[in-house]
Amino acid sequence: MRPTSHHRGVRLRVGALLFAGLLVLSGCAEDPADAFSIDGTGSVEGLVFFDVAEDGLFDPASGDQALGGVGVAVQNRGTGATFAGGAATTDASGRFAVSGLPVGTHDLFVDTLSVPDGVSICRNPLQVTVYQNEPRFAEVRGRAGCLITIAEAKELAIGEFAIVRGIVTSFPGQIESSTTYIQDESAGAKVFSGSLEGQGLQVGDQIEIGGVVEEFSNDFNFESVVLRSVVANVGALSPQVTTTGAIAASGSDYTDPLQGALIKVEAAELLEAFTASGNEQNSTIDDGSGGTTIRVDDGVAPRGDLDTLLTAGLCYDIVGFGANFNGAGQIFPRSLADIVEVPCA
Structure with missing residues (x-):
């Protein structure tokens, strides 16, 4: 029987598949080529300066100062190892140059011991990317101080x-x-x-x-x-609820988390009438955990008015700041609205 056009089409498709398979097999017969690599080197040039204006621009007219005699080093990223020939010292104009560096992203480290007093390098090290046969420019900006908590x-x-x-x-x-x-x-x-x-x-x-x-x-x-x-208007913070006893205990150490923080005591009894001292009026409050001083500055309430506004023997929720005077813990309300009468527990 003579092959029909349908049979000829099937044979052609089978033949094409067999040929493609041979190509795939021949492609896998040899080992793949070596990984791509770059053998060239590059360089980094830069400027180290005191950014007095803190605007990110070197402008001596605004008081910015070039920093000479500052040591810098280009290091293998994350290792602290300086590349061969990778160290330099800035000249009188704050400039430096390092050449013969391997291509890639590296750390640019500043020797802070060589930086003048009063200048802080807040980002150290900086990351710098080196390209083949192409100089890269890097600016190192010093500030009067670095942001801390x-x-x-x-x-x-x-x-x-x-x-x-x-x-x-x-x-x-x-x-x-x-x-x-x-x-x-x-x-x-x-x-x-x-x-x-x-x-x-x-x-x-x-x-x-x-x-x-x-x-x-x-x-x-x-x-x-x-x-x-x-x-503006990022959002007001809520006070941290604490106790009068904790406030009293925090007074000896101003690094205690309550000192300077916005805090709140609940159902604290006013134990006595207010007495005036300096530019404030003081009394003692106790929520059952131990007494502490409540200090109300004259700017918060007129002198002499507190004993008519607040009554000894009654209890109050009080918002204010943890503080101390010579180690004695205190709470400072911001306004009379921070003092609200409540039932005693």
């Missing part, structure tokens, strides 16, 4: 400079003149500086400040403050 600032020596960022929990002048409170995820603190007044700050704003770490009668605060940035 408030808790870390409280661990610094008195007189050191720190940059922190936090939510405003009491705006300037709400409690007393030149006083603001801020808080981040780690701790809270008082800012004692008139520089924040007149800035329109409100509770719930986020601010970044630079200031000197100080203490007064064992109470921590930032002084000589410069307002660096403001983000």
Whole structure:
């Protein structure tokens, strides 16, 4: 029987499949080629400077300063091993150059011991990518300080400079003149500086400040403050519920998490009438865990009015700041609205 067109089509398709299979087999018969690699090298040039204006641009007219004599090193990423010939020192114009580097992404490390006092390198090392036969430029910017948490600032020596960022929990002048409170995820603190007044700050704003770490009668605060940035209306923080006994116990150590933080005690009994001292009025409250001092500044309530507004023997929910005077724990309400009469437990 003569093959029909259908039979011829089947034979052609079978033949094509067999030929394709032979091609696949012949392709697998030899080992694959070696992995692709680049044998060339590249270089890194750069500038190290003190960014006084903190705008990311080198502009001597704004006070920026080139940093000479600073050691830099290009290192194998994540290992701390400097490539052969990968170290350099900046010249008087803050410039450096390193050549003969392998292609790839590496770490550019700055020897902070060679950086002048008062300048911090906040990103160290920087990552830099080297291309074959193509110089790469890198800028290393120093700042007056690096952003840290408030808790870390409280661990610094008195007189050191720190940059922190936090939510405003009491705006300037709400409690007393030149006083603001801020808080981040780690701790809270008082800012004692008139520089924040007149800035329109409100509770719930986020601010970044630079200031000197100080203490007064064992109470921590930032002084000589410069307002660096403001983000309005980030959101007000809720107070941490605690006890009068815990406040009293926290007073001896200003690094205690309650010190400077926005806190709340519940159903605390006012044990006695207020007495005036300096620019504040003081009494004792106790929620059953042990007594502590409630301090109400004259800016919060007129002197002499508290004994008519608040009654000894009654109980109150009180929001305020954990603080201390010479190690004795205290709570500072921000306003009379922070003190609400409730049934005694």
